[in-house]
Amino acid sequence: xxxxxxxxxxxxxxxxTDEDIQVVAETLRSDFLTQGPKVLEFEEKFAAYIGAxxxxxxxxxxxxxxxxxLALGVQPGQRVITTPITFAASANCVRYCGGEVHxxxxxxxxxxxxxxxxxxxxxxxPKGYFHGLIPVDFAGLPVDLEEARKLADEFGLWxxxxxxxxxxxxxxxxxxxRQRCGNxxxxxxxxxxxxxxxxxxxGEGGMITTNRxxxxxxxxxxxxxxxxxxxxxxxxxxxxxxxxxxxxxxxYRISDILTALGISQLGRAEAGLARRRQLAARYDQAFxxxxxIRLLATTPGNAYHLYVLQVEDRKGLYDFLRTRQIFAQVHYxxxxxxxxxxxxxxxxxxxxxxxxxxxxxxxxxxxxxxxDDEQQYVIDCILEFVA
Ligand SMILES: *Cc1c(COP(=O)(O)O)cnc(C)c1O
Numbered sequence: 001x002x003x004x005x006x007x008x009x010x011x012x013x014x015x016x017t018d019e020d021i022q023v024v025a026e027t028l029r030s031d032f033l034t035q036g037p038k039v040l041e042f043e044e045k046f047a048a049y050i051g052a053x054x055x056x057x058x059x060x061x062x063x064x065x066x067x068x069x070l071a072l073g074v075q076p077g078q079r080v081i082t083t084p085i086t087f088a089a090s091a092n093c094v095r096y097c098g099g100e101v102h103x104x105x106x107x108x109x110x111x112x113x114x115x116x117x118x119x120x121x122x123x124x125x126p127k128g129y130f131h132g133l134i135p136v137d138f139a140g141l142p143v144d145l146e147e148a149r150k151l152a153d154e155f156g157l158w159x160x161x162x163x164x165x166x167x168x169x170x171x172x173x174x175x176x177x178r179q180r181c182g183n184x185x186x187x188x189x190x191x192x193x194x195x196x197x198x199x200x201x202x203g204e205g206g207m208i209t210t211n212r213x214x215x216x217x218x219x220x221x222x223x224x225x226x227x228x229x230x231x232x233x234x235x236x237x238x239x240x241x242x243x244x245x246x247x248x249x250x251x252y253r254i255s256d257i258l259t260a261l262g263i264s265q266l267g268r269a270e271a272g273l274a275r276r277r278q279l280a281a282r283y284d285q286a287f288x289x290x291x292x293i294r295l296l297a298t299t300p301g302n303a304y305h306l307y308v309l310q311v312e313d314r315k316g317l318y319d320f321l322r323t324r325q326i327f328a329q330v331h332y333x334x335x336x337x338x339x340x341x342x343x344x345x346x347x348x349x350x351x352x353x354x355x356x357x358x359x360x361x362x363x364x365x366x367x368x369x370x371x372d373d374e375q376q377y378v379i380d381c382i383l384e385f386v387a
Pocket of ligand 1: 089130162165193
């Protein structure tokens with residue numbers, strides 16, 4: 001009897017244990033439902049895991065991006081470069097602040113922003129024309145932030161690393177040192193998401209990491225209405241009730257309920273990452289010699305948020321897998337081809353590598369709870385289709 005999946009197999013999903021449920025239930029019985037001691041504990045543990053000095057937990061990854069753009073002072077007239085192959089939020093955060101989004105095409109071998117094209121773009125304008133760079137560790141493959149930092153220093157840019165796909169990932173720098181994604185050594189700020197398909201799930205949730213104390217202080221204020229309750233930072237002292245709104249902030253707080261779940265999930269992050277790498281190695285082996293399937297280049301530091309195939313008949317494969325209860329997904333529809341960005345002047349044809357990639361890419365199931373039998377079934381179905 002051939003293997004039949006008991007449930008539909010998605011491209012990604014959360015893994016919730018009884019222990020996760022227990023810690024959330026305990027938090028519900030505590031005094032803190034909104035921001036309390038669990039938020040602080042999650043921030044400290046996450047910063048230690050990533051190797052950064054500061055972490056600020058927020059309501060989601062998009063809020064993290066918005067706060068980063070605000071803290072860096074993005075405003076109308078400023079121009080920021082990102083990749084067309086990312087989730088729209090990587091670009092949208094610039095628009096929230098009235099800035100202009102520019103794109104550099106991807107390297108077809110990795111689907112990451114091509115830093116050689118970023119250099120060309122920077123060199124074709126006067127210094128000061130661009131203000132920031134938002135590289136994305138797409139699918140979990142870390143961007144070469146050492147090269148990005150060189151460009152940033154040369155052209156006066158800040159860097160927000162969108163590390164939503166790469167917690168625990170690393171790249172090897174030119175001295176042979178492992179640079180963990182989001183560790184604050186090269187980027188000014190890095191952001192993470194705890195959406196259910198990401199490595200660590202809290203339902204909704206996000207994190208910013210940084211080694212810059214000035215940005216850390218700004219982020220804390222902006223996360224909660226621009227209000228401080230710290231007497232040492234106030235301009236006056238009316239009494240014990242007094243708190244001070246010093247800038248226009250938001251409510252982008254995350255709750256103790258969700259961060260309790262995050263702490264519990266963080267405890268399994270390394271095991272989940274190891275499982276993702278194991279699944280990737282098995283897929284690599286199954287597909288490496290199949291002429292009809294193209295794989296993205298990889299490195300040992302890949303955190304494998306996604307596992308991407310490129311095939312000639314992508315729609316055919318997507319539809320076929322659905323008939324077999326396998327729910328693959330496409331990451332991503334190029335941001336510059338979205339009607340909103342086309343209204344801003346970007347056109348189909350502007351970034352041919354990103355568009356060609358989009359025509360053929362498919363993300364197949366990649367999540368720690370995927371069983372060996374399920375993975376073999378996925379492999380068999382894909383090989384059957386391309387045969
Ligand atoms: C998930 C994701 C985001 C946004 O995170 P949310 O928590 O869903 O707001 C931003 N960038 C990338 C690359 C993502 O994958």
